[in-house]
Amino acid sequence: NAGVTQTPKFQVLKTGQSMTLQCAQDMNHEYMSWYRQDPGMGLRLIHYSVGAGITDQGEVPNGYNVSRSTTEDFPLRLLSAAPSQTSVYFCASNPSGTSALHFGNGTRLTVT
Amino acid sequence: KNEVEQSPQNLTAQEGEFITINCSYSVGISALHWLQQHPGGGIVSLFMLSSGKKKHGRLIATINIQEKHSSLHITASHPRDSAVYICAVYSNYQLIWGAGTKLIIKP
Numbered sequence: 397n398a399g400v401t402q403t404p405k406f407q408v409l410k411t412g413q414s415m416t417l418q419c420a421q422d423m424n425h426e427y428m429s430w431y432r433q434d435p436g437m438g439l440r441l442i443h444y445s446v447g448a449g450i451t452d453q454g455e456v457p458n459g460y461n462v463s464r465s466t467t468e469d470f471p472l473r474l475l476s477a478a479p480s481q482t483s484v485y486f487c488a489s490n491p492s493g494t495s496a497l498h499f500g501n502g503t504r505l506t507v508t
Numbered sequence: 509k510n511e512v513e514q515s516p517q518n519l520t521a522q523e524g525e526f527i528t529i530n531c532s533y534s535v536g537i538s539a540l541h542w543l544q545q546h547p548g549g550g551i552v553s554l555f556m557l558s559s560g561k562k563k564h565g566r567l568i569a570t571i572n573i574q575e576k577h578s579s580l581h582i583t584a585s586h587p588r589d590s591a592v593y594i595c596a597v598y599s600n601y602q603l604i605w606g607a608g609t610k611l612i613i614k615p
Contacts, residue, residue: 429603437607438512438605439594439596439605440605441602454602484549493538493598493601493602494538494539494556494598496541496553496556497543498553499543499551499552501549501550502550502551504549
């Protein structure tokens with residue numbers, strides 16, 4: 397099993413560009429989530445999904461879209477990148493809300 | 509006030525010392541997670557607790573539901589334990605994250 401796979405590892409965007417961060421898991425987990433991590437701050441939830449076809453907003457959803465058409469994939473879309481979105485992004489999955497989390501290796505995004 | 513508070517924020521210790529990291533929370537929870545983030549950035553789940561105590565190797569996690577407090581202990585600490593340790597609580601169907609404790613173990 398590969399676990400949770402995130403791509404790309406690094407990305408540089410110009411302000412206003414759009415892009416999609418990919419996240420895939422092969423553990424048949426129902427729950428998937430996207431976080432951003434900024435220096436000196438804890439992980440902040442962007443969007444989450446409790447199953448295919450179901451998504452909801454987290455603490456900091458503005459500027460991001462998600463969809464969950466399959467159990468395996470949970471892509472995060474930046475619609476019009478802004479410097480404030482410079483961060484490290486983590487995707488995570490777990491079988492249910494109270495079970496152990498599995499994280500991807502992260503995507504370091506810089507917006508200039 | 510944050511709903512999940514970790515202390516200390518930073519901790520430097522010598523190899524071999526007994527380490528304690530604390531997590532206090534102010535909300536009702538159904539589970540508490542301890543995770544480890546290494547300098548390379550990867551995040552690994554260490555424990556998930558809803559009561560009592562769990563042990564894995566040199567790591568021990570305890571939780572006191574009445575006092576809304578959890579501790580993560582590391583026995584016989586080693587430089588490879590240097591990492592950020594993160595506490596998160598599962599409350600109202602969402603995870604609430606602490607800011608992390610940065611641990612450095614000197615040889």
